[in-house]
Each structure stands twice: as structure tokens, then as C-alpha cells.
Amino acid sequence: MNPTLELACELIARPSVTPDDAGCLELLAQRLAPLGFDCQRIDSGPSGERVHNLWAKRAIPRTGRGDAAIKTIVFLGHTDVVPPGPLPAWSSPPFEPTQRDGRLYGRGASDMKTSIAAFVCAIEQFLGQNTQPAMDIAILLTSDEEGPSIDGTRVVVEQLQARNERIDWCIVGEPTAVQRTGDMVKNGRRGTLSGRLTVYGVQGHIAYPHLARNPIHQALPALAELAALRWDEGNAFFPPTSWQISNLHSGTGATNVIPGSAVADFNFRFSTESSAESLQQRLCQVLQRHGLDYHIDWTLGGQPFLTATGDLLQAASAAILETTGLHTELSTSGGTSDGRFMASICPQVIEIGPPNASIHKVDEHICLEDIAPLTDIYRRTLERLNALAAA
Known part of the structure; x- marks a missing residue:
């Protein structure tokens, strides 16, 4: 069996639904330690809902050189998976890795346990050919990517920032491909800003509207204006910022009562052309112009990030071409990823992974022919970056 496929099966067999790690990190630490990795657990969160995190780093001898002179590449991923949903709907048990019709089935097969297995196997292959690499290599894994x-x-x-860890390049293993591994790389992601808007009115009898104030009637014109606004035009890498209402709640359940409040949940997916602060300010200006009595609870899920060019993108694109013959497409589409956190301390962050058509679905799977190329892309990227670090 292909080593990456074998390790992916071991990981899929562990039911690591967020935030349970189900022993995945211990399995991976045992695999990395013999390669010279210092494996540190940095778990966090309340008792009973503890999030499991692993920071594993293989540092090269300094031999008179300071940390600033040594490059570091980090592979970033998550061992947690979303719940499988109704078990009878699966063609095979979600946590029993099953091969059929040229595919590997199981929860996490695509998102993203195969990528983690490819990380490890690529590093093993690289170190087997480069016993004295010119750069540090690290892996950061968490059990809380699919959750909060x-x-x-x-x-x-x-913690890495507090202890001045230098990170130059980061590869996230999220499933980014469309048809074949390597056909798309995410070189950035949009920011996400959510809000819960509460519009206050005056509750009353529906037959005496002059004695009440209907918050639904007051909110709707403002919401319609917000939905029609052009927040920005985007740029060469990002589409225009979008604003969407996800939930709208009001009423007591009775048909003869004007409600006292209305609540709308909304979300911005924003480009680098806008900031969270500017979006908040513009939205509040609309609400104020409509004379609403309101309150907003804001949640900034992540800032946008972008790697427009650089050594990492060039090395990865060349590795993809060499492995698959594909000229990869760059994209910032899709949801958020943990790359948004790494981008705060790392200047070059990209995402490379297998096709994403089945992620979060019943019968999640990955084509077997997509597995070996993924490992090769990671290994060849390492080789190119190592050559740069040694120059």
C-alpha cells in the first residue's frame, strides 16, 4: 500500500469529530519524533471541551548562524472532522476507511486527513534524500478547525508569536482542487465579519398600530438598502465584498401581536479593498439614516490574507507542473481556513490539497489517483525551498 494511503486510513479510522482528537496527534507525534521533530502539545480550552494542538518542529543545527538567517517552512492542518450525519445514508461506515471503485471513502478522506498523511510522508521522503537540510521544518495541527x-x-x-518564532512559508492542506490534485491553489482568503442586529420597537396589539412601533417594518427598508449596496469592487485577486442575511427572527408566535424587536444575523465576506472597521462604519451609517433604535454584536472571524507572489508560490507552482503537468490556477474563493491565523506571523501562506467536491458530504471520498501526486507536490516544494534556503 502507498505509505500516504496507509497513514490516511489510520487517521480516518479515528472518529475525531471536533474537538475530539481521538488519538490522531499522538499517532502523528510518534511518526515525527524519530525524524528529529520536537513535538509539543499546546492544548487549550475548558475542561471537557479541550482542544488538542500539536506543534512539531525539526530545527537544523545553528553552527554560528542566528535564527534570523534560517528559513522555516510550516505545514498547517486539522485532524478534526465534521459529524458524519445519518449513518444509514453512508455506503460504508464513515470511520472505516474503505476502498472501492478507485476511491478511498471515509470522513476526513478529503478534508483533510489525506493531506496530513501526505505532509508526513513527503517530509519522510525529503529527509531520506536530504539528511542535512538547510531549513527548519514544522507541522502545526489542531482539533478545532471545523468548530469555533x-x-x-x-x-x-x-504562543509562537510571543516566543518570536520565525516562519517564512506556510502550506495549508485544505482541499483546494476542483478536478485533479494541483489544478487550483488558494493564495488567499476573504475576511469574514458577522453581526447580530437587534432592532427595537414597541410591542402592542396588531389592531392598534398607532400605540406600537413595528421593528420589522422599520428594519426592512434599511436591510433592503444594505443588500443592494456595492461595498467595494474587489481587485485582481478578490471578488467584490458581499453582504448576506443568514437568519431573520421576530414575533411572539401570536398573529395579533406587533413584536417588540427583530433580530437579523448577517455576514460580510470581504476583500482586501475593505477593512472590518470601514464595513462596520458604513453599515451603521445606513441604520442611523433610517432612524433605527438598534444594537449590533460583532464577530470578526478573520482578516483577509493574500500571497500575491513569492518564493513559496513559485516553488509550489513549479512542483505542481513537474508532478502533474498542470499550470495551477490561483484562487481566493471559498470559505475561511486557519491560514488566516498563520498569515498574521507568516508573510507567505498558500493552500494546496485534493479535490473538494465531496467534503462535508455523506460518502466523503478521495480518488486514489489523487493521493500520490499530493505527496509528490509537497516533497518537490520542500526540495525547491531547501535549495533556496541553502543558496
Whole structure:
């Protein structure tokens, strides 16, 4: 069996639904330690809901050189998976890795346990050919990417920043491909800013509207204006910022009562052309112009990040071409990833992974023919970056 496939199966067999790690990190630490990695657990969160994090780093001898002179590449990923959903709907048990019809089935097969297995196997192959590399190599793994993402990568990045860890390049193993591994690389992600808007009115009998104030009637014109606003035009890498309402709640349940408040949940997915602060300010100006009595609870899920060019993108693109013959497409589409946290301390962050068509679905899978190329892309990227570090 292909080593990456074998390790992926071992990981899929562990039911690591967020935030449970189910022993994945211990398995990986045991695999990395013999390669010279110092494996540190940086777990976080309340008792009973503890998030499991692993920071594993293989540092080269300094031999008179300071840390600033040595490059570091980090592979970033998550061992947690979303719940499998209704078990009878699966063609095979979600935590029993199953091969059929040229595919590997199981929860996490695509998102993203195969990528983690490819990280490890690529590093093993690289170190087998480069016993004295010119750069440090690290892996950061968490069990809290699919969940709140509060005690996972963000916490580890804060600790790395506090101790002045230098990180030059980061590869995130999120499933980024469309048809074949390597056909798309994410070189950035949009920011995400959510809000819960509460518009206050005056509750009353529906037959006496002059004695009440209907918050739904007051809110709708403002919401319609917000939905029609052009927040920015985007740029060469990002589409225009979007604003969407996800939930709208009001009413007591009775048909003869004007409600006292209305609540709308909304979200911005924003480009680098806008800031969270500017979006907040513009939205509040609309609400104030409509004379609303309101309150907003804001949640900034992540800032946008972008790697427009650089050594990492060039090395990865060349590795993809050499492995697959594909000229990869760059994209910033899709949701958020933990790359948004790493981007705060690392100047070059990209995402490379397998096709994402089945992620979070029943019968999640990856084509077997996509596995070996993924490992090769990671290994060849390491080789190119190592040559740069040694120059």
C-alpha cells in the first residue's frame, strides 16, 4: 500500500469529530519524533471541551548562524472532522476507511486527513534524500478547525508569536482542487465579519398600530438598502465584498401581536479593498439614516490574507507542473481556513490539497489517483525551498 494511503486510513479510522482528537496527534507525534521533530502539545480550552494542538518542529543545527538567517517552512492542518450525519445514508461506515471503485471513502478522506498523511510522508521522503537540510521544518495541527476555531491554531500562533518564532512559508492542506490534485491553489482568503442586529420597537396589539412601533417594518427598508449596496469592487485577486442575511427572527408566535424587536444575523465576506472597521462604519451609517433604535454584536472571524507572489508560490507552482503537468490556477474563493491565523506571523501562506467536491458530504471520498501526486507536490516544494534556503 502507498505509505500516504496507509497513514490516511489510520487517521480516518479515528472518529475525531471536533474537538475530539481521538488519538490522531499522538499517532502523528510518534511518526515525527524519530525524524528529529520536537513535538509539543499546546492544548487549550475548558475542561471537557479541550482542544488538542500539536506543534512539531525539526530545527537544523545553528553552527554560528542566528535564527534570523534560517528559513522555516510550516505545514498547517486539522485532524478534526465534521459529524458524519445519518449513518444509514453512508455506503460504508464513515470511520472505516474503505476502498472501492478507485476511491478511498471515509470522513476526513478529503478534508483533510489525506493531506496530513501526505505532509508526513513527503517530509519522510525529503529527509531520506536530504539528511542535512538547510531549513527548519514544522507541522502545526489542531482539533478545532471545523468548530469555533478559538482554542486551536489561533492559540498556537499567539504562543509562537510571543516566543518570536520565525516562519517564512506556510502550506495549508485544505482541499483546494476542483478536478485533479494541483489544478487550483488558494493564495488567499476573504475576511469574514458577522453581526447580530437587534432592532427595537414597541410591542402592542396588531389592531392598534398607532400605540406600537413595528421593528420589522422599520428594519426592512434599511436591510433592503444594505443588500443592494456595492461595498467595494474587489481587485485582481478578490471578488467584490458581499453582504448576506443568514437568519431573520421576530414575533411572539401570536398573529395579533406587533413584536417588540427583530433580530437579523448577517455576514460580510470581504476583500482586501475593505477593512472590518470601514464595513462596520458604513453599515451603521445606513441604520442611523433610517432612524433605527438598534444594537449590533460583532464577530470578526478573520482578516483577509493574500500571497500575491513569492518564493513559496513559485516553488509550489513549479512542483505542481513537474508532478502533474498542470499550470495551477490561483484562487481566493471559498470559505475561511486557519491560514488566516498563520498569515498574521507568516508573510507567505498558500493552500494546496485534493479535490473538494465531496467534503462535508455523506460518502466523503478521495480518488486514489489523487493521493500520490499530493505527496509528490509537497516533497518537490520542500526540495525547491531547501535549495533556496541553502543558496
